[in-house]
Amino acid sequence: MEPLQMKRIPKVELHCHLDGSIRKETLRSIYVEQNNPLQLSDEALHQAMTAAERCDLTNYLTCFRIVSSALHTKQALQLALFDVVEQAVEENIFYLEIRLSPLHLATENFSMEEVAEALIEAADLVKVRYPIQIGLIFCCMRQQSDSQNKQVIDLAKKFLGKGVVAIDLAGDELKFPTRDYRSLFIYANRLGIPYTVHAGETGSLQSVLDAIDFEAKRIGHGIALAKSQKAMEKAQKQGILLEMCPVCNIQTGAVASWKEYPVKEFLENGLPISFNTDNRTVSNTTLTNNFLQVAQNCYSLSEKEVLKQVKTAIDYLFVDEENKQALQKKLNNHQLYG
Template sequence: MVSAKIELHVHLEGAIRPATLLEIARRNGEVLPADTVEGLEALYRFTDFRHFLSVWRMTTNCLRTADDFRRVVVDYAREAHGHGAVYLEAIFSPAERVESHAIDWDEMFTGYTEGAVEARERFGLTVRFTPDLYRGCPVELAEECARVSVRYRDRGVVGLGIGGDERRTPLAPYGKAVRIAREGGVAFVPHAGEAGGPEQIREALEFGAVRLRHGIRAADDPALLAELADRGVVLDVSVTSNLCTGVVGDIAAHPLPRLRAAGVLCSVNTDDPAMFGTDLGREHALAARLGVSADDAYAAGLAGALCEGEVLTRLRAVASTS
């Protein structure tokens, strides 16, 4: 029997399997840096974190239409459901699409949220959304993204995040965007402590982060570890991602055992599964090798989930019967 899983950190653009990405790109007249499945898979052999970000920008801008956005939700929901997922908080990057190709906000948000409706109908899987800004994003664009995210709160947008190279761009310029989101009932869930260190984690907490995407570098600071454990801040850990981008040298060096030993709650996630050649089942197997059981992972996912009401009640019921 496949155990029930909650995934809180998966980028939908990075979950598109290569054959599908090529199909979408060709239909939309977009030229990718590789034109075969094998070529894309070779492109996904990253040398370091900045190389990953560069490839991300080159390959994820082929989505154009509401149907494209709907499809990537449904496709990943089908895959995750096959590994036992009952709840997803999925990430997409709307500001990049607006900036690079002037795609309409509503085209994107409607497509994604309609995909969530279809995923629920077809697979019984609940999908909520946490759109991402990126460090370096024009401030006005970030603030508009926050406003649109609030406008779609009743259609499943529960969080606003920010990604990119945290070592190069601070959060300070995005303070207003974060306030707009939080005042509109949309939580702040940034990437922090991935390529950066404890100082970036503290910065994110000062900005009101309720959960951290990655956060693994907290293991370098015992006082910060204790604070995260005391506050019950959930870290969304993605082991394969950390290995592929080179922020962790090898699995034996991964901080996950130290995080758990300190009492920090760690959910288990794929991040960009198509780009990293992984899936939700594989990530749970790796986490188990590092001391995080299926029950531990589900409990952390439940603690970090931003859903409410009937959905939260249902997820708790799943935990009580597993």
């Protein structure tokens, strides 16, 4: 499929990190506005995008420090959100779930609640300014304490249905095993908050199995699941969708090469999947590019297959059934008249 043809297909994205997806021009303008002495030098920009040159997950995660250090004001957060939304609109994404760590973006003078309010206010403006809907996912972080992460869950509960749609668990799963966070998902379940879990991004099958046991309906990445036929069957039986991030997964070594990227294995085992950017800036990619890279290097994709994946992604959005039906209708209208 040609790039322009892929770009024009209406798409949905489930896995996009705010602080890893802001265009460098916007980052630079935020730093200049804040009179930050770093002002995002060319050297700093190169460091922020170093993942495009391939590195392991631990080093990949260090790229976020440069970006997130600029996002501690209402104005900066809103500019960042608009920037990511504009990128999505440019490639015909009509629903986007954006995730972030409110605790990571808060400071002594800018509380988690103020972080949430700034983003929700921006999300409301998005509805007016852009032909796209967005949902916010608040990330608990593996390096944070249980009490800190429960504060994030409480914050998500407060704004659930008002812009926030779910929570996530993110961070370095090699250093902080998924199994240690069971209590957080018991707590989220008790509060009625939907959730996804980063797991299986670093080769740990056990990490994915733990996320499955936590009754996650979506797993971020999940690549290690391909190591076990029994595990794939278990995930399929529970109806779990894998939020695959192909370009990022190649960069961080989640798989050794495109030849080993498990799109075919997952599809043949009936696993729902979706392709995502993960981090547009840090990985120097777009959603269109992720589809194209898979099609060129891994698994042939027709327009029909891309649209089928978009339909599947809508089914797994953290929104109510009425909203899902409206989005499916929008997609069907494209197929009829696009």
